[in-house]
Amino acid sequence: MAKWIPLWVHKLGSPPIFYRFAGAVRPWAIAIAIVLAALALYGGLVLAPADYQQGDAYRIIFIHVPSAWMSLFIYFVMALASFIALVWRVKLAEVIAMESAPIGAAFTFVTLVTGSLWGKPMWGTWWTWDARLTSELVLLFLYLGVIGLYHAFEDRRQGARAAAFLAIIGVINVPIVHFSVNWWNTLHQGSTVRLLGPSKMVGSMLWPLLTMMAATKFYYVASLFGRARTDLLAMESGKDWVRQIAESEARP
Amino acid sequence: MTRPSLTAACSAVLRRDLTLAWRRRGDIAMPVLYALIVATLFPFALGPEDTLLQRIAGGVVLVTVLLAMLLALDAMFRSDIEDGSLEQLVVAPQPLALMLGMKILAHWLTTALPLIVISPLLAGMLHLPNPVIPVLMLALLLATPLLSLLGAVLVALTAGTRRSGMLLALMLLPLCVPVVIFAAGAVAAAQQGLPWLAPIAWLGAGLVLALVLAPLACAIALRIALDA
Numbered sequence A: 001m002a003k004w005i006p007l008w009v010h011k012l013g014s015p016p017i018f019y020r021f022a023g024a025v026r027p028w029a030i031a032i033a034i035v036l037a038a039l040a041l042y043g044g045l046v047l048a049p050a051d052y053q054q055g056d057a058y059r060i061i062f063i064h065v066p067s068a069w070m071s072l073f074i075y076f077v078m079a080l081a082s083f084i085a086l087v088w089r090v091k092l093a094e095v096i097a098m099e100s101a102p103i104g105a106a107f108t109f110v111t112l113v114t115g116s117l118w119g120k121p122m123w124g125t126w127w128t129w130d131a132r133l134t135s136e137l138v139l140l141f142l143y144l145g146v147i148g149l150y151h152a153f154e155d156r157r158q159g160a161r162a163a164a165f166l167a168i169i170g171v172i173n174v175p176i177v178h179f180s181v182n183w184w185n186t187l188h189q190g191s192t193v194r195l196l197g198p199s200k201m202v203g204s205m206l207w208p209l210l211t212m213m214a215a216t217k218f219y220y221v222a223s224l225f226g227r228a229r230t231d232l233l234a235m236e237s238g239k240d241w242v243r244q245i246a247e248s249e250a251r252p
Numbered sequence B: 001m002t003r004p005s006l007t008a009a010c011s012a013v014l015r016r017d018l019t020l021a022w023r024r025r026g027d028i029a030m031p032v033l034y035a036l037i038v039a040t041l042f043p044f045a046l047g048p049e050d051t052l053l054q055r056i057a058g059g060v061v062l063v064t065v066l067l068a069m070l071l072a073l074d075a076m077f078r079s080d081i082e083d084g085s086l087e088q089l090v091v092a093p094q095p096l097a098l099m100l101g102m103k104i105l106a107h108w109l110t111t112a113l114p115l116i117v118i119s120p121l122l123a124g125m126l127h128l129p130n131p132v133i134p135v136l137m138l139a140l141l142l143a144t145p146l147l148s149l150l151g152a153v154l155v156a157l158t159a160g161t162r163r164s165g166m167l168l169a170l171m172l173l174p175l176c177v178p179v180v181i182f183a184a185g186a187v188a189a190a191q192q193g194l195p196w197l198a199p200i201a202w203l204g205a206g207l208v209l210a211l212v213l214a215p216l217a218c219a220i221a222l223r224i225a226l227d228a
Helices: A007-012 A015-047 A056-088 A091-123 A131-152 A156-184 A203-235 A240-250 B006-023 B025-046 B050-073 B078-082 B085-091 B096-125 B130-160 B165-191 B197-226
Strands: none
Touching: A007 A015, A015 A056, A015 A091, A015 A203, A015 A240, A056 A091, A056 A131, A056 A156, A056 A203, A091 A131, A091 A156, A091 A203, A131 A156, A131 B130, A131 B165, A156 B130, A156 B165, A156 B197, B006 B025, B006 B096, B025 B050, B025 B096, B050 B096, B050 B130, B050 B165, B078 B085, B085 B096, B085 B197, B096 B130, B096 B197, B130 B165, B130 B197, B165 B197
């Protein structure tokens, strides 16, 4: 077996240990997310200068862009967890994949809403059949399909495996959809922030954006861990460790 | 015990499904009737001007055929699950992917082929110019098997659930967006007198890819859904 993986990684796959670990991490993740988000909002809404073309309306990117990044990031996390769940049948991976889906759908929805709020003054329309908007909408449908399929099964683990397979099909589909709609119609601006090479954005606007990105990541961790804990309790409700938790909480 | 050869097994599955479909000929007519009804409703909703109908005819026919196929997709494995013959197929010694491929082929022959046959009629009702109709049929000939193959994977995933009609539509939408874009792109290009081979070639490439991968994915999905 792979000896280079430290033991605690394997241990984290066990529901009771993950339950305790997630319970310990969650408050910190929430706290960091709130602090970073407050910092980013202050930097973005107060400190950053107004745009010379768009005025103050551009400030919605401090919500819009991190949400859009998260909507894709969570999809890939979900697909990765789905792959692990299908190949190694790790129960925790199923939980992570299925509980990521509603969070990702929420971020996708926020992206669409903030985008159309910004589009109204800038493009003069709430919605346009532009490539990126359409891809994002399709992404929302992918998320909803995964959530719907998960809940259509009576057996949760079976539902999780079926939905995990759908998530993997979706991951193949996302680039195909992206390129086909790009070929079809595009209006959205190209990317401004780049990993490689200099970004086309001034520093006072860039740092709140990146801070907000970190805040959304921490929020995702906190939300995911909270959901996963609840899900684990429900899934393992017959097990000893759950009974111990229930008994210790019932004691006055 | 001697195993029947692969070809014999394939043709047996295909013959069985086609016979079953032929015994219930009324069901084959349903998607066709549905497509006719939808195509008839469009002029009522949009007004009977020739120019408007001409402009939207290609897209309307494509979407109508897609919806009619979606209507029939739900039934692809239903009767086989109910009488248990799908489980027999899963435990059979022959590769499941190939057997499912035959079932998909039978399904395509019984639902999509009649729709392709009447598509010139639908296009004619909406005043699509005659020279464009062969391109439309070619696009449908490549797009419908693609939809059957993609749809079969999703149907297999929902095989273990009871309510799947609306869910199937929700899951199929993201998958069929590229198909619709390329098929409609070819028809629109032909209508404007532009070269239409590129989108058709893309569709063909997608079809080849799906022909190889979709039956395998369908087999995996079915094993998950039936928990076999």
